[in-house]
Amino acid sequence: MLCSYSPKLFFILLLHLFLANAEPIPSLPNLRKLSFHEGYTQIFGDNNLMLHHEGKKVHISLDERTGSGFRSQESYLHGFFSASIKLPSDYTAGVVVAFYMSNGDVYEKTHDELDFEFLGNVRGKDWRIQTNVYGNGSTSVGREERYGLWFDPTEDFHQYSILWTYNNIIFYVDDTPIREVERIPSSGAYFPSKPMSLYATIWDGSQWATSGGRYKVNYKYAPYIAEFTDLVLHTCGNHQALPCGSASLLSPEQRLSMESFRRRYMTYGYCYDRIRYPVPLAECHVGPERELYLMSGELRAYERRRHMKRRSWRGTADPGF
Ligand SMILES: *[C@@H]1O[C@H](CO)[C@@H](O)[C@H](O)[C@H]1NC(C)=O
Numbered sequence: 001m002l003c004s005y006s007p008k009l010f011f012i013l014l015l016h017l018f019l020a021n022a023e024p025i026p027s028l029p030n031l032r033k034l035s036f037h038e039g040y041t042q043i044f045g046d047n048n049l050m051l052h053h054e055g056k057k058v059h060i061s062l063d064e065r066t067g068s069g070f071r072s073q074e075s076y077l078h079g080f081f082s083a084s085i086k087l088p089s090d091y092t093a094g095v096v097v098a099f100y101m102s103n104g105d106v107y108e109k110t111h112d113e114l115d116f117e118f119l120g121n122v123r124g125k126d127w128r129i130q131t132n133v134y135g136n137g138s139t140s141v142g143r144e145e146r147y148g149l150w151f152d153p154t155e156d157f158h159q160y161s162i163l164w165t166y167n168n169i170i171f172y173v174d175d176t177p178i179r180e181v182e183r184i185p186s187s188g189a190y191f192p193s194k195p196m197s198l199y200a201t202i203w204d205g206s207q208w209a210t211s212g213g214r215y216k217v218n219y220k221y222a223p224y225i226a227e228f229t230d231l232v233l234h235t236c237g238n239h240q241a242l243p244c245g246s247a248s249l250l251s252p253e254q255r256l257s258m259e260s261f262r263r264r265y266m267t268y269g270y271c272y273d274r275i276r277y278p279v280p281l282a283e284c285h286v287g288p289e290r291e292l293y294l295m296s297g298e299l300r301a302y303e304r305r306r307h308m309k310r311r312s313w314r315g316t317a318d319p320g321f
Pocket of ligand 1: 136
């Protein structure tokens with residue numbers, strides 16, 4: 001019977017709760033937030049970078065003169081890197097906001113990089129977010145993935161995080177892990193392995209950002225302002241706060257929520273792109289879900305699915321993974 005509580009079911013429920021609480025990272029670690037001056041420095045854009053609330057909030061903007069950006073003062077080998085970001089709203093085609101780690105300034109030919117890139121859109125269409133990984137100068141081999149989101153990233157702050165350890169890289173949006181990259185023997189040198197700095201920039205990506213460059217930045221709507229707060233830079237040195245040494249950083253529940261996110265929201269995956277990669281790269285596990293993607297790696301019917309979902313979810317803040 002569905003509605004009677006069996007002792008066995010109760011036990012399973014308890015076990016489930018127990019396991020859920022015994023995780024290395026139940027949700028995201030609660031780490032100290034830095035003010036701008038404690039951890040960052042401006043790299044370009046003169047007064048298109050503005051500090052608010054004693055440097056706890058940073059606005060970077062793009063206008064017809066320049067974009068702007070900042071970076072961490074130090075570089076880090078492994079750790080947790082995070083910011084709450086609110087993206088510019090309205091017409092943003094061609095605008096790119098990037099939140100990423102790189103050591104391209106130190107290693108010109110063999111640099112490593114971990115990217116969150118936010119790609120603006122024409123009015124009425126949502127921002128897309130992209131993640132990417134380069135290691136040891138593997139810039140000719142893109143490992144891009146793009147996703148929709150279950151919220152409007154221009155309406156409120158949402159937390160975007162990268163956990164990078166010796167064995168794993170996990171990208172998070174709020175509490176939801178959206179992508180995991182594991183160090184496996186076949187990943188060769190593409191798994192980032194040298195210290196990187198954290199960057200946040202806004203720039204004119206007219207050449208490629210929106211529908212492959214079909215829509216340009218329209219400066220009639222400038223300035224485009226991206227807001228950053230809750231800045232976190234935390235190395236793996238402190239084992240209390242971050243489980244950097246553990247082999248698996250995701251609990252079974254977190255893994256399910258990641259898979260559920262990817263099923264619902266991934267709109268492009270390099271593992272499905274048969275034009276660029278007729279043979280999927282070694283780390284790709286491609287199953288029957290590949291039928292949902294075109295030869296180009298783009299999801300066949302994202303817009304339709306998104307609108308169906310929007311209708312049925314109206315009014316709920318819960319992503320419901
Ligand atoms: C990284 O690339 C350089 C230059 O191509 C190469 O010499 C080096 O062995 C590579 N590193 C690893 C860890 O494979």
